[in-house]
Amino acid sequence: MCKVFEALKWASSYLKDHNREEYAAELLLRHTLQVSRSEMLIKFREDMEDEQFESFQKLVYLHAQGQPVQYIIGQEDFYGRAFTVNKEVLIPRPETEELVQSALARIDRLFGKNAALKLVDVGTGSGAIAVTMKLENPSLQVVATDLYEVSLSVAKQNAKKLGAEDIEFIQGDLLQPLMEQGRSIDIVLSNPPYIPEGDIQTMSDIVTEFEPHRALFAGEDGLVLYKRLCEELPLVVKEKAIIGFEVGAGQSKAVAKLLETAFPQAKVEVQYDINGKDRMVFAEVGF
Numbered sequence: 043m044c045k046v047f048e049a050l051k052w053a054s055s056y057l058k059d060h061n062r063e064e065y066a067a068e069l070l071l072r073h074t075l076q077v078s079r080s081e082m083l084i085k086f087r088e089d090m091e092d093e094q095f096e097s098f099q100k101l102v103y104l105h106a107q108g109q110p111v112q113y114i115i116g117q118e119d120f121y122g123r124a125f126t127v128n129k130e131v132l133i134p135r136p137e138t139e140e141l142v143q144s145a146l147a148r149i150d151r152l153f154g155k156n157a158a159l160k161l162v163d164v165g166t167g168s169g170a171i172a173v174t175m176k177l178e179n180p181s182l183q184v185v186a187t188d189l190y191e192v193s194l195s196v197a198k199q200n201a202k203k204l205g206a207e208d209i210e211f212i213q214g215d216l217l218q219p220l221m222e223q224g225r226s227i228d229i230v231l232s233n234p235p236y237i238p239e240g241d242i243q244t245m246s247d248i249v250t251e252f253e254p255h256r257a258l259f260a261g262e263d264g265l266v267l268y269k270r271l272c273e274e275l276p277l278v279v280k281e282k283a284i285i286g287f288e289v290g291a292g293q294s295k296a297v298a299k300l301l302e303t304a305f306p307q308a309k310v311e312v313q314y315d316i317n318g319k320d321r322m323v324f325a326e327v328g329f
Contacts, residue, residue, distance in 0.1 A: 046071070047086045049095055053102045060106040070105065073115040074098040121174045125200050130192040134170040137321045138233050141288045142174050144313060144322060145231055148284050149179065152329055153228070156181045160225075162278075163187070164216055164232035164271065169197030169209070171231055176206040182229075184209045187219055216267065217274040226280050233288035234267040265296055272300040282328035294320035301325040 044052075053067035072082050074097055075090075090098075101114050112118040112133045117126055120134040121142060127133055153159055159182055163172035166186035176184045186209055188194045194211050201209045212219045220227065268287065275285060285305075289297050294312040301310045305327050313322040 043089050043092055044095060045086070046075070046082065046088055046090050049090050049098060053098070056102055057106060062106055066105050066111045067102065069111050069115060070101045071098060074101065118168075120168075120170045121178070123174070123177075123204055125168050125170055125173075126196060126203065127168050128196060130190070131168040131196045134168055137315050137319075138170060138288055140313075140315050141231065141233065141286055141322050142171060142178070144324065145175065145229065145284065145286045146178055148286075148324065148326070149182075149229065152282075152284065152326060158183065159228040161185070161229040161231065162217070162220065162227050164230065165189070165234050165267075166197045166211070167193050167233075169200040171233065172197065172209055173201050173204055173206045175231070176201075176209055177204065185212060185220070185225075185227075186210070187212045187214050187216070189213070189215050216270055217278050220278050221274060225278060227278050227283065228280055229284045229286075230271075230275060230279060231286045232267075232271065234271070265293065265300075268293075268297050268300055272304040276304055279327060283325075285325040285327065287323045288321060289323055291319040291321065294323050297323045 050067055050071050053071065054064040057067055058064050068079070068082070072079065074094055075082060075085065077085065104114055105111055110133060112127050113129060116128065117124045118133050119125070121139050125134060149157070149159065161172075161175055161182045162185045163169075163175070164187055166172050166188045169186060172184050172186035176182055184206075186194075186197055188197065188211075191213050194213055198211055201207055201211075214222075217230075268289075271287075279285065285301065287297055287301075298310050298312055301308065301323065305325055307328070309326040309329065311324050311326075312320050313324060315321040
């Protein structure tokens with residue numbers, strides 16, 4: 043039997059020795075004990091049951107071997123909410139929170155608050171973008187598409203859990219389902235796969251060994267899906283529309299050019315994230 047703080051100290055040291063983030067030890071410990079951070083601190087000098095410590099050890103070993111903490115504990119925080127994640131979906135990243143934040147600000151500025159607008163999140167994965175946009179701006183009519191039913195099931199689960207049940211989920215390839223139904227859209231957001239396939243050699247094994255490759259890689263230059271989206275977008279967006287993409291660092295100029303070709307009169311803007319990387323490209327069409 044050991045104290046809670048001793049278990050945390052052991053795990054932090056073990057993960058550091060295996061080139062993993064030490065902070066993961068705390069997340070795994072809180073998951074094992076089913077407590078918040080403040081509750082964990084209160085319990086710091088309490089004894090940990092042997093069975094609990096053994097369970098905790100197993101989780102620490104899994105992460106040391108490369109399995110993402112988020113898949114082990116089954117969730118990741120996004121925009122202040124806990125989203126369920128598993129191996130069928132990409133783990134939501136902080137950069138995508140900035141895409142959402144900027145999209146919300148642009149909607150307010152260009153359309154005004156409470157406008158009844160139709161928004162589509164293309165390649166929704168966990169549903170992080172679609173669910174957050176709906177909860178932050180309830181007047182939006184949100185559609186979320188994904189090619190894979192297993193991914194959509196996770197997104198539906200998150201929508202139900204977080205109280206955004208009136209989102210419409212459609213299985214299909216990019217904007218094809220909307221084109222087939224003759225729909226028109228005010229706002230299109232997407233964080234598509236954008237990593238060039240050659241980059242797999244230099245990436246962390248936590249990403250390449252466990253996260254779904256279909257949600258990461260997109261051809262030789264990483265631009266395959268942006269090219270397809272820019273071919274399809276003019277067929278679905280309204281005369282006045284906002285388009286927002288998350289992009290890989292260094293891809294913004296190429297993606298901006300694709301949008302400018304698709305919408306010659308649009309205002310296309312590259313936006314930098316909090317770390318100074320060119321991670322978003324927006325097009326304001328018809329304003």
